[in-house]
Amino acid sequence: MTNDTLASRAGLETLRLQPENLVLAEAVRAWLDSGDAGSLRSVFQDHHEADVAQVLAALRPQDTLEALRLLEIDVRATLFGYLPPKIQTAVARHMSRRELADIVSAMSHDERADLFKKLDEKERKTLLPALAQAEREDLRKLASYPEGTAGSVMTSDYAALTPDLEVSKALSELRIQAPDSETIYQVFVVDGERRLLGAVSLRDLLLARPGERVGDLMTTTVPRIAADQPREEAARLIARYDLMALPVTDDAGKLVGIVTHDDAMDVQAEEATEDFHRVGTVRNLDASVSEASIFMLYRARIAWLVLLVFGNVFSGLGIAYFEDTIAAHVVLVFFLPLLIGSGGNAGSQSATLMVRALATGDVRFSDWGFVIGREVLVAGLLGFTMALAVSPLGLLRGGVDVALVVAAAMVLIVLMGGLIGISLPFILARFGLDSATASGPLVTSIADAAGVVIYFSIATAVLPFAVTS
Amino acid sequence: MTNDTLASRAGLETLRLQPENLVLAEAVRAWLDSGDAGSLRSVFQDHHEADVAQVLAALRPQDTLEALRLLEIDVRATLFGYLPPKIQTAVARHMSRRELADIVSAMSHDERADLFKKLDEKERKTLLPALAQAEREDLRKLASYPEGTAGSVMTSDYAALTPDLEVSKALSELRIQAPDSETIYQVFVVDGERRLLGAVSLRDLLLARPGERVGDLMTTTVPRIAADQPREEAARLIARYDLMALPVTDDAGKLVGIVTHDDAMDVQAEEATEDFHRVGTVRNLDASVSEASIFMLYRARIAWLVLLVFGNVFSGLGIAYFEDTIAAHVVLVFFLPLLIGSGGNAGSQSATLMVRALATGDVRFSDWGFVIGREVLVAGLLGFTMALAVSPLGLLRGGVDVALVVAAAMVLIVLMGGLIGISLPFILARFGLDSATASGPLVTSIADAAGVVIYFSIATAVLPFAVTS
Numbered sequence: 001m002t003n004d005t006l007a008s009r010a011g012l013e014t015l016r017l018q019p020e021n022l023v024l025a026e027a028v029r030a031w032l033d034s035g036d037a038g039s040l041r042s043v044f045q046d047h048h049e050a051d052v053a054q055v056l057a058a059l060r061p062q063d064t065l066e067a068l069r070l071l072e073i074d075v076r077a078t079l080f081g082y083l084p085p086k087i088q089t090a091v092a093r094h095m096s097r098r099e100l101a102d103i104v105s106a107m108s109h110d111e112r113a114d115l116f117k118k119l120d121e122k123e124r125k126t127l128l129p130a131l132a133q134a135e136r137e138d139l140r141k142l143a144s145y146p147e148g149t150a151g152s153v154m155t156s157d158y159a160a161l162t163p164d165l166e167v168s169k170a171l172s173e174l175r176i177q178a179p180d181s182e183t184i185y186q187v188f189v190v191d192g193e194r195r196l197l198g199a200v201s202l203r204d205l206l207l208a209r210p211g212e213r214v215g216d217l218m219t220t221t222v223p224r225i226a227a228d229q230p231r232e233e234a235a236r237l238i239a240r241y242d243l244m245a246l247p248v249t250d251d252a253g254k255l256v257g258i259v260t261h262d263d264a265m266d267v268q269a270e271e272a273t274e275d276f277h278r279v280g281t282v283r284n285l286d287a288s289v290s291e292a293s294i295f296m297l298y299r300a301r302i303a304w305l306v307l308l309v310f311g312n313v314f315s316g317l318g319i320a321y322f323e324d325t326i327a328a329h330v331v332l333v334f335f336l337p338l339l340i341g342s343g344g345n346a347g348s349q350s351a352t353l354m355v356r357a358l359a360t361g362d363v364r365f366s367d368w369g370f371v372i373g374r375e376v377l378v379a380g381l382l383g384f385t386m387a388l389a390v391s392p393l394g395l396l397r398g399g400v401d402v403a404l405v406v407a408a409a410m411v412l413i414v415l416m417g418g419l420i421g422i423s424l425p426f427i428l429a430r431f432g433l434d435s436a437t438a439s440g441p442l443v444t445s446i447a448d449a450a451g452v453v454i455y456f457s458i459a460t461a462v463l464p465f466a467v468t469s
Numbered sequence: 470m471t472n473d474t475l476a477s478r479a480g481l482e483t484l485r486l487q488p489e490n491l492v493l494a495e496a497v498r499a500w501l502d503s504g505d506a507g508s509l510r511s512v513f514q515d516h517h518e519a520d521v522a523q524v525l526a527a528l529r530p531q532d533t534l535e536a537l538r539l540l541e542i543d544v545r546a547t548l549f550g551y552l553p554p555k556i557q558t559a560v561a562r563h564m565s566r567r568e569l570a571d572i573v574s575a576m577s578h579d580e581r582a583d584l585f586k587k588l589d590e591k592e593r594k595t596l597l598p599a600l601a602q603a604e605r606e607d608l609r610k611l612a613s614y615p616e617g618t619a620g621s622v623m624t625s626d627y628a629a630l631t632p633d634l635e636v637s638k639a640l641s642e643l644r645i646q647a648p649d650s651e652t653i654y655q656v657f658v659v660d661g662e663r664r665l666l667g668a669v670s671l672r673d674l675l676l677a678r679p680g681e682r683v684g685d686l687m688t689t690t691v692p693r694i695a696a697d698q699p700r701e702e703a704a705r706l707i708a709r710y711d712l713m714a715l716p717v718t719d720d721a722g723k724l725v726g727i728v729t730h731d732d733a734m735d736v737q738a739e740e741a742t743e744d745f746h747r748v749g750t751v752r753n754l755d756a757s758v759s760e761a762s763i764f765m766l767y768r769a770r771i772a773w774l775v776l777l778v779f780g781n782v783f784s785g786l787g788i789a790y791f792e793d794t795i796a797a798h799v800v801l802v803f804f805l806p807l808l809i810g811s812g813g814n815a816g817s818q819s820a821t822l823m824v825r826a827l828a829t830g831d832v833r834f835s836d837w838g839f840v841i842g843r844e845v846l847v848a849g850l851l852g853f854t855m856a857l858a859v860s861p862l863g864l865l866r867g868g869v870d871v872a873l874v875v876a877a878a879m880v881l882i883v884l885m886g887g888l889i890g891i892s893l894p895f896i897l898a899r900f901g902l903d904s905a906t907a908s909g910p911l912v913t914s915i916a917d918a919a920g921v922v923i924y925f926s927i928a929t930a931v932l933p934f935a936v937t938s
Contacts, residue, residue: 276821312811316805
């Protein structure tokens with residue numbers, strides 16, 4: 001066993017595998033040791049490409065490439081498409097120019113555009129001349145859409161027909177287009193200049209009478225999206241209208257690509273994760289949590305942490321301002337974490353609800369009046385319940401006066417926290433800022449400072465002997 | 470104009486509409502006023518069923534039903550399927566038994582099972598006898614899977630073939646199954662006892678040579694799920710393997726239904742929303758935020774708020790314990806919110822990352838060693854940076870001693886916060902508890918109390934004149 005084989009085996013050992021893929025890992029291990037390609041090939045056939053790719057991604061790039069070479073070009077391209085981007089580029093660097101061009105030509109158009117974007121300038125320049133001209137232009141065009149747009153997640157290998165085609169001709173045309181199309185189940189109808197006219201499903205084509213034409217069968221109420229719109233809007237349309245594929249058009253209404261349901265699902269999950277992270281004040285983590293380096297995690301977290309420290313200075317200043325009241329009634333400090341914590345908690349609940357509702361489109365900007373009005377009632381009820389819950393504690397540790405101060409402060413602080421939490425997302429959205437960041441710690445920091453002021457103001461006003469200076 | 474019409478129009482006025490659907494609302498309004506059904510029908514044809522349903526959902530149930538009656542049964546059933554569940558049951562209550570049975574028969578199997586579950590016992594008993602026996606049994610069976618399982622989101626109207634069929638026969642068989650199948654693009658292959666053998670795509674059937682049989686064309690590496698598995702696992706499989714439909718099997722390996730890609734997308738979005746809410750300590754909100762009543766919101770929020778109040782009592786007790794130190798150095802109170810805030814913030818960042826990574830399967834329970842080890846380094850770096858950031862403030866307000874205490878406390882508190890945030894989701898998962906709830910306020914409460922103890926312990930030890938009692 002060579003050191004190289006050992007390194008690749010070590011990759012396999014640290015791989016986190018679904019139990020059903022242990023067979024796969026075992027076969028790869030045997031192949032690394034003995035070089036028995038035949039049995040590896042047959043094990044690959046018994047597993048889904050996504051699973052094979054997971055196992056191959058754990059090997060040294062050279063070994064991943066050797067394993068890929070055992071397979072036919074179509075399977076190789078599919079498998080390669082399932083590898084994580086970092087592994088793809090690492091493996092691509094070990095390929096000859098011809099080999100890379102072959103695999104790129106066989107990949108689906110959106111996946112190869114994603115790979116192309118990850119290559120450096122020099123690698124792109126090596127790859128492009130090896131491709132056919134049409135592929136070169138398609139690749140350049142797809143890779144040119146900015147990250148985060150519908151254009152950046154679309155693919156150009158869609159099936160299209162013209163409206164004048166008869167059903168039988170349309171079906172033979174689809175048989176020709178099938179090998180190069182991401183889907184032939186949802187077919188788009190275009191005119192001579194590729195302007196989108198409608199859509200027809202393969203089901204309707206199969207069920208149609210022989211003489212009918214595509215134009216008679218197509219539906220014209222086809223949801224569509226412009227290439228420069230956000231990719232999450234594409235995912236939202238696909239979810240709303242239960243689509244298999246959403247057509248993407250350019251400024252002139254011409255069909256330039258489609259976003260497929262599986263890519264929309266990935267977009268939806270990634271956007272949810274980004275929102276989660278933003279709410280937790282973690283920014284721009286350009287990798288999955290399991291793959292992120294220590295420095296990436298540090299960078300994603302430090303800015304907000306430092307910012308929030310200085311946000312908390314305001315709470316400190318509030319406390320310093322009421323130092324006399326505190327000195328006269330040290331018992332008040334006992335209730336401080338509990339009161340300002342409740343304001344922050346109520347606020348972060350409201351912000352959580354609002355951020356997610358705005359992100360999913362459940363609540364819109366124009367709903368702010370209704371939503372804030374309802375929050376006054378909900379937070380008022382919550383505050384009242386909380387005041388009842390802490391009153392006995394107030395009585396126990398500070399007597400009637402302190403209990404009254406704590407109860408009154410609780411109602412006001414929870415109400416204020418709820419209102420801050422519900423408003424901040426709207427206010428940030430109003431100024432075109434990212435509303436997800438409004439949640440959690442930012443709301444908590446503001447609610448904390450406001451809570452300090454509310455609590456000690458009430459205490460200073462109510463407790464007669466509080467003013468000692 | 471009658472009062473009833475006014476009520477329905479009022480529903481339309483308060484409807485939040487996509488701009489492109491204003492035409493639709495205008496047409497419905499004209500129909501309510503004039504009763505001109507012909508032009509309404511033609512406007513309906515120009516719009517997607519999901520959009521028409523959105524507008525109809527705003528009317529009084531009687532008017533929604535009147536509008537539905539203008540349409541053919543298939544379109545009516547599709548449209549009805551797009552109505553929100555509450556509106557569906559309200560409209561159903563105005564239908565005759567025959568009318569309801571017709572629409573239920575024409576609906577997709579999963580949607581009608583969802584409707585059935587929403588009906589009360591009496592309504593079910595009225596509906597069932599009006600259905601054909603096969604439909605009755607199918608409905609009872611689908612409705613019997615517990616909420617949250619793969620079985621509860623699957624549909625039984627899938628297309629299935631036997632392996633011995635020749636391609637041409639298979640295609641004619643699919644034409645017969647097409648009108649009653651949710652999808653004919655992904656076809657499942659079963660034996661005489663409906664055990665799942667494999668899958669074949671319509672594309673492969675269309676491209677096959679005439680003599681080939683389904684068994685030759687099918688792939689046997691078909692991801693599948695048991696009906697009692699969680700629905701989010703079904704969504705995860707569909708996303709991972711880019712599936713159009715995932716077959717669902719019973720204990721005996723027999724095919725009982727499929728989960729389709731569009732339903733998987735809805736499940737994925739709903740699960741993300743639930744996780745969001747749980748992280749923000751909002752529990753079991755059984756409606757969208759825009760539809761939830763004040764009482765529903767109150768109930769979803771109050772339990773955690775009260776629980777967290779008592780969590781904060783520990784911070785209060787910590788402070789009370791160190792009252793002497795505080796009395797001797799009131800300046801320490803200024804730094805209190807800032808220090809314990811930082812611990813809570815770092816903790817909620819870690820928890821956010823972990824909860825989401827566990828939910829998406831990016832990190833697994835067995836990874837805890839690696840993840841916690843890495844967090845020690847990241848949180849250590851973060852704490853060190855934060856200590857540098859607050860030191861000038863410490864010098865300014867309290868001199869060298871206080872600056873040292875604050876800096877040392879900051880490093881330890883951020884480290885501790887990060888570790889609590891990263892560990893709690895694992896610990897809860899270990900005990901089979903819901904890890905999403907570990908984030909945000911719960912982590913913050915624990916980190917707060919620990920922060921108070923760390924800070925004042927260091928202060929008491931370092932500041933020589935601190936002990937005054």
